[in-house]
Amino acid sequence: DVVMTQSPLSLPVTLGQAASISCRSSQSLVHSDGNTFLTWFQQRPGQSPRLLIHKVSNRGSGVPDRFSGSGSGTDFTLKISRVEAEDVGVYYCMQSTKWPPTFGQGTKLEIK
Amino acid sequence: EVQMVASGGDLVQPGGSLRLSCAASGFTFTDYWMIWVRQVPGKGLEWVSNMDRDGSDKYYVASVRGRFTISRDNAKSSLYLEMNNLRAEDTAVYYCARGVNRWTDYWGQGTLVTVSS
Numbered sequence: 560d561v562v563m564t565q566s567p568l569s570l571p572v573t574l575g576q577a578a579s580i581s582c583r584s585s586q587s588l589v590h591s592d593g594n595t596f597l598t599w600f601q602q603r604p605g606q607s608p609r610l611l612i613h614k615v616s617n618r619g620s621g622v623p624d625r626f627s628g629s630g631s632g633t634d635f636t637l638k639i640s641r642v643e644a645e646d647v648g649v650y651y652c653m654q655s656t657k658w659p660p661t662f663g664q665g666t667k668l669e670i671k
Numbered sequence: 672e673v674q675m676v677a678s679g680g681d682l683v684q685p686g687g688s689l690r691l692s693c694a695a696s697g698f699t700f701t702d703y704w705m706i707w708v709r710q711v712p713g714k715g716l717e718w719v720s721n722m723d724r725d726g727s728d729k730y731y732v733a734s735v736r737g738r739f740t741i742s743r744d745n746a747k748s749s750l751y752l753e754m755n756n757l758r759a760e761d762t763a764v765y766y767c768a769r770g771v772n773r774w775t776d777y778w779g780q781g782t783l784v785t786v787s788s
Binding site for chain 1: 715716717725730732766769770773775776777778779780781
């Protein structure tokens, strides 16, 4: 299975400051059809995961534009341009280029 | 509004069985493949099983293959997970999720399965 490694695992951020989460895969996530199936989810405390970004850089429905995704091959990044209080939670990357889909360990974002 | 309500979680003894259900609403169920994902409380996420739109294609993660069975009733817009020979390591919150292309876009609220004597 593809191993997804996130860093950092804990991310204290000041309100209004930028935040960045890294996700690295053990294999290239480029599919034979040319797409890269790398997804980011947000899980707020006590809630189910919510889609933020799919196919590396495409925001899900209703996701604020302060969230952005980038990367290629095996190296990906989620950036939050200006952290707000509602962004507290755990962020997961997931690859679904190769089956089974696998998740990173999660990065816990908290407000300093 | 898209909604998926999972139910059926309970405390069960090792070796026991349980059937989880997921009732979907707010979208055309037959347009989507469906997934079960689990999360050990306080831990990460694990893909458990998925089924395509008409039920002809199914996938199970190795740790549950032969013990769990995924199914769906398109007439009732419902997804199921039959779990047999449960083990302590199956203890988790089980989420149903909607699949689009090769990712998931909506997740239900989860139901807790606890396997313990």
